[in-house]
Amino acid sequence: MTDASDLDSYFGERQGETPLGTVVGGSLSAGLRVKLDPHLSIERLAVGRYVVIQGQSRRTFFGIITDILLDAANPDLPRRPPDPSDSFSAEVYRGSVAYGAMQVTPMLVLDEGAQEPRPIKTIPAHFSRVHEATAADVERVFGREDQSHFFIGSPLDMELVQVNLDLGRFVARSSGVFGKSGTGKSFITRTILAGIVKSGLASSLVFDMHNDYGWAVKGEGQHQYKGLRQLFPDGRVNVVTLDEETSRARGSKIDRILKIGYEQIEPEDVEMLAGLMGLSDIQTGALYYLRRRLGPAWIAKLLEEEQAGEELQELVLSGRILPGTLDAIQRKFESFFRRMGFLVPGKGDEAVDDIFNRLNLGTSIVLEFGRYGNTLAAYVLVANYLTRRIHARYVDRMNRHAGGQADEPRPLMIVIEEAHKFLDPQIAGHTIFGNIARELRKYNVTLLIVDQRPSGIDDEVMSQIGTRVTCLLDNEADIRAVFSGVSGAGALREVLARLDTRQQALIMGHAVPMPVVVRTRDYDQSFYSAIGVVDGEERKARAKRGAETLFGD
Amino acid sequence: MVVTQVPIGRVTRCSTRGFVGAVRLPEPDIPAFGGFCVVETQHGQARVIGLIYDLSIEDDELARQMASAGDLSREQLADAQTNRQVPLEFSALTVGFAREGTYHYTLPPQPPLTLAEVYPLDVNEVHSFTERFDFLPLIFGADRLPVDDLLAAALKQASLTYPEKQRLPYLVQAGRECARFMAADLNRLENLIRSLQT
Ligand SMILES: Nc1ncnc2c1ncn2[C@@H]1O[C@H](COP(=O)(O)OP(=O)(O)OP(=O)(O)O)[C@@H](O)[C@H]1O
Ligand SMILES: [Mg+2]
Numbered sequence: 001m002t003d004a005s006d007l008d009s010y011f012g013e014r015q016g017e018t019p020l021g022t023v024v025g026g027s028l029s030a031g032l033r034v035k036l037d038p039h040l041s042i043e044r045l046a047v048g049r050y051v052v053i054q055g056q057s058r059r060t061f062f063g064i065i066t067d068i069l070l071d072a073a074n075p076d077l078p079r080r081p082p083d084p085s086d087s088f089s090a091e092v093y094r095g096s097v098a099y100g101a102m103q104v105t106p107m108l109v110l111d112e113g114a115q116e117p118r119p120i121k122t123i124p125a126h127f128s129r130v131h132e133a134t135a136a137d138v139e140r141v142f143g144r145e146d147q148s149h150f151f152i153g154s155p156l157d158m159e160l161v162q163v164n165l166d167l168g169r170f171v172a173r174s175s176g177v178f179g180k181s182g183t184g185k186s187f188i189t190r191t192i193l194a195g196i197v198k199s200g201l202a203s204s205l206v207f208d209m210h211n212d213y214g215w216a217v218k219g220e221g222q223h224q225y226k227g228l229r230q231l232f233p234d235g236r237v238n239v240v241t242l243d244e245e246t247s248r249a250r251g252s253k254i255d256r257i258l259k260i261g262y263e264q265i266e267p268e269d270v271e272m273l274a275g276l277m278g279l280s281d282i283q284t285g286a287l288y289y290l291r292r293r294l295g296p297a298w299i300a301k302l303l304e305e306e307q308a309g310e311e312l313q314e315l316v317l318s319g320r321i322l323p324g325t326l327d328a329i330q331r332k333f334e335s336f337f338r339r340m341g342f343l344v345p346g347k348g349d350e351a352v353d354d355i356f357n358r359l360n361l362g363t364s365i366v367l368e369f370g371r372y373g374n375t376l377a378a379y380v381l382v383a384n385y386l387t388r389r390i391h392a393r394y395v396d397r398m399n400r401h402a403g404g405q406a407d408e409p410r411p412l413m414i415v416i417e418e419a420h421k422f423l424d425p426q427i428a429g430h431t432i433f434g435n436i437a438r439e440l441r442k443y444n445v446t447l448l449i450v451d452q453r454p455s456g457i458d459d460e461v462m463s464q465i466g467t468r469v470t471c472l473l474d475n476e477a478d479i480r481a482v483f484s485g486v487s488g489a490g491a492l493r494e495v496l497a498r499l500d501t502r503q504q505a506l507i508m509g510h511a512v513p514m515p516v517v518v519r520t521r522d523y524d525q526s527f528y529s530a531i532g533v534v535d536g537e538e539r540k541a542r543a544k545r546g547a548e549t550l551f552g553d
Numbered sequence: 554m555v556v557t558q559v560p561i562g563r564v565t566r567c568s569t570r571g572f573v574g575a576v577r578l579p580e581p582d583i584p585a586f587g588g589f590c591v592v593e594t595q596h597g598q599a600r601v602i603g604l605i606y607d608l609s610i611e612d613d614e615l616a617r618q619m620a621s622a623g624d625l626s627r628e629q630l631a632d633a634q635t636n637r638q639v640p641l642e643f644s645a646l647t648v649g650f651a652r653e654g655t656y657h658y659t660l661p662p663q664p665p666l667t668l669a670e671v672y673p674l675d676v677n678e679v680h681s682f683t684e685r686f687d688f689l690p691l692i693f694g695a696d697r698l699p700v701d702d703l704l705a706a707a708l709k710q711a712s713l714t715y716p717e718k719q720r721l722p723y724l725v726q727a728g729r730e731c732a733r734f735m736a737a738d739l740n741r742l743e744n745l746i747r748s749l750q751t
Contacts (some may be wrong), residue, residue: 038729073736080739082746088721089746092728097736 019129020051021102027438028123031066031105031491034130036147038095042068048156048495048506048517050133051104055124056151058112062141064515066491067103088189098333099222104130105491107514108141116511135161144210151530152188152193152507153518163507163518170467170511171202172414174447178454178482184503185450186212188469188520189415192448193228193276194531197236197364202411204364204448205355205390209373209417214239214251214366225523229253230364238363240355242342242382243370256355260385261348262337264298267291271429272384274423276377277332285324286406290315295394300345302333305462342377350391359390360397376421377394388432390414395535396444411444420456437461454481466510560670562643563564564592567664569647570695572603574671575640584608584643587706588680589674591651594665599652602674602682603645604705610641613712623635645671646695648688653746658687676714683711686730693734704731704749724749 029386032053036042045068053061058373072078073530074097108117117140125502145151149164170192177192179185180241190213193204206213206228210404215227228237229252241247247254267287270277275282291298293315294308303309316323335341355365367386372378390412395522400406414436416422422433436447438460451457455477463485470482479493486492486508492515496506499517508515521527521530561584562576574591576584584590588605619625619633650661674682682688692704708727712720727748735742 074739082743086751088725088728089743091725092732092746094731096729097742331694502566 004080018047019131021100021130023104023126023128023130024101024103024125025126026123026395027162028094028106028120031103032063032123034102034104035037035071036102038099040100042070042100045100045102046156047166047498050138052122052131052133052137053104053106054129054131055109056128059123059124060110061120061124061128062104062108062110062117062137062514064108064495065102067494069101069103070098071101072098075313083527103491105162112254119514126160132380134330142516143513148201150192150197150199151521152191152195156504156517156519159519163512163516165192165195165467165507166323166511167199167201167345171196171411171446172221172441173466173510174440174449174461175413175449175467175469175509175511176419176454176462176463176465176482177450177469177471178473178478179452179505180473183451183499183501184208184505184520185452185471186217186417187503187523188505189213189448189450190217191521191523191527192277192469193364193415194231194527195412197228197232198531200362202413202446203359203362204413204415205359205386206366206415206499207379207386208366209379211250211368211370211373212417213415214368216250226528227252228364231528232364236363238358238365240365240366241368241370242372242378243368246370247368257384258346258351258355258367259342260351261344261346262303262381263346265297265385266342269381269385272380273336273377274359276380277336277455279329279332283325283329283332286321286329288387289320290329296347299333299337302330303337304330323344336377338553339375340372340381342372342378342382342457352386352393353477354385356390356393359412362410376418379418383422384432387414387436391432391436391443391445398443409444411446412450413446415448415450417450418450419447421455423449423457423461425458434458434461435495437464440464457481459484467507467512468509470496470506470508471504472496472501558672558675560672561673562641563588564665564669565642566698567666567667569660569662570646571646572601572665572671573642573644576643577668580729581591583641584673588602589648589679589707589710590645590671591674591678592665592669592671594650594661594669595663597660599650599663602648602656602669602688602737603667604648604707605643605645605702606695606698607644608641645692646698648690648691649682651682657681658685660691679711683714686727689730689734697703698710702746702748703746708749732746 001480011492015190018039019037021030021034024035045065047065047067047068051063051065053063055061067346082093104118109120110117113331124323135158138158142163143149145162146166148166150167151162153163154161155163177185177189193213195200196204208214211217213227214229217225217227219225239247239252240256240258241254242258242317244254244257270287271284290302294301294311301311312326316326331417357366369379394409394412397406397409401408418434422431423437433447436445454462455475462481468482471494473482475477479496483493492506492508495517499506501519504517505520506515506517562574564572565575566573581653584605586605586608590603590605591600592603594601611628616633619629647660649656649658708724715723728749731745732742735745
């Protein structure tokens, strides 16, 4: 007999609690088959719930229900079920010849006397008893909220239990937030970002396509939510805008306006837009030649804002570029660059250095696109433009740090939406985002990719994603993509396919001790206060309370 | 335990697996098929619990003559059926034994002795003995007996020791226990379930 008291001290007393069933088969790779106790109503169970398995040899296993099924000890039974009107027979069959079973994927094991559960390398023995995990069990696994562990939501049916993300691990590798449109990706991302800013573990650079992060975020109907700039009014978050007019009209506080000079743009920046601008391979190739021949003012010259007629004529005459190619490039530049108000003639300013410095001082930056958010090309251009340059500075700083000539740059997490536009298999091999995902944290820069179509993201990049936060997905290919490279998580597909359409997510990977389905924390007044925001009203109330305690008897 | 009941007969033949007893008619408590009975063994140290699976009356010359004689008067019939001492034989299957206040659902170490008195098992004891279904394996293990009918009769009898409301749940549970033994033969299980209900 096992002395259960040690186990009880960790996982709570189990006496008097009826087990769900017993382990009757399975494997480490395919999960455990658990025959349900006949007294238990199968309808009480739900995939995604946790169970605790009391192993022999004083180990306790922690697992997640990934499937629920009906089985029969006699294969003939399904062909000749009892008469529907005969409830007595049905009752007898149920829980004897016909029984319920569930599939459980074991996740963690707690060795006797150990404090921390660890990933499993074995499975419980035959006929081990399986219990529903109590709130206390789950709490033990996910730990307490502290400086680096951020409360992100609660397991389903356990509203009082906190699931805490290990932010240190979250930012240490690239992470992803996935889900169909409207499932709450931006809300979760903003919640996590608030946690990261609060923890001070990394700076974030958010490419905010739809005004979801900085200031006065629109929700359903008329409701407005606080952006990060409002949650951290003390300067920990800055808003940089590409579209001053729209930002001002929205009442957003602005810390900087970003303009990019034509002369700062390189062919590499434009190459990323080849697909969106409709540039052919030959035209794209020609950009590099044009830049070499025309010098820094190449764009102005192509747009014919600077005298360049002769120069262009010469290029054509020299036979190095076909007149058709040049024409096409000019036409496409014309229609693109003129529409981008943030692109300005000339040398531009030191915006990149300024942004790098802010990030490196620990300030997170939300880059608002304003009206340009609706133009994918603008988003891709700016995200690439800034990321390449900021990354280059990180590489430089990191190298100098290695040589003892500089401080280590502060970890940076770059947040992009519509990530598949940057990371599709065609281009991920040679874009800056592909590189960042692959080089892990070598230069202290990681990605947080937010996307509704993970299947569009390069496999190799996906396999580098350390933590995946996945809201509902219903496309088969997308589901497959979010599980790629996750060992043994295939069973979680059932769980994922059954999430609510909103505010529920499956979190797995680096930042959680085991996969977990959460209802994400409400993004509301109580969240604001938890982050430390004191509202006008609240401040008055506090002042009043303070005064009362001061002068009361 | 002091037995205050009237015996139903005495053991005439026995083995550890079961025993046969004889009753003398008329007796107030004629044993019934599926009834539980008990008999002492090991000089009273243990009591063997049996389940009656057969009742038989040996024929004799007089009965044969009367049966073939055609019309019998009312008095003749009454005389033959109630007044005459015809030995009634009952056979019981051992389903367990009691020793020092606990039930054991296995065969007893020794059978009862011949002529030991057999008593019906008191209702309270039927109740406590059948609370656990551990006596079922011994019934399922008996060969050449009408096992299924015996099960149904015994379980129904056990269910009658419960208040009305709890009888059906008891039978459901009993059916489930039996199903474990009969899962391979759904026809047989269906029949048993049917007889549990009637
Ligand atoms: N944690 C939350 N607290 C409060 N409301 C939420 C929360 N999560 C989601 N919502 C509601 O769900 C709506 C959709 O969420 P969100 O904008 O984050 O979806 P999305 O996945 O980013 O959609 P899209 O793909 O269109 O960008 C929000 O407008 C909000 O009303
Ligand atoms: Mg969104």
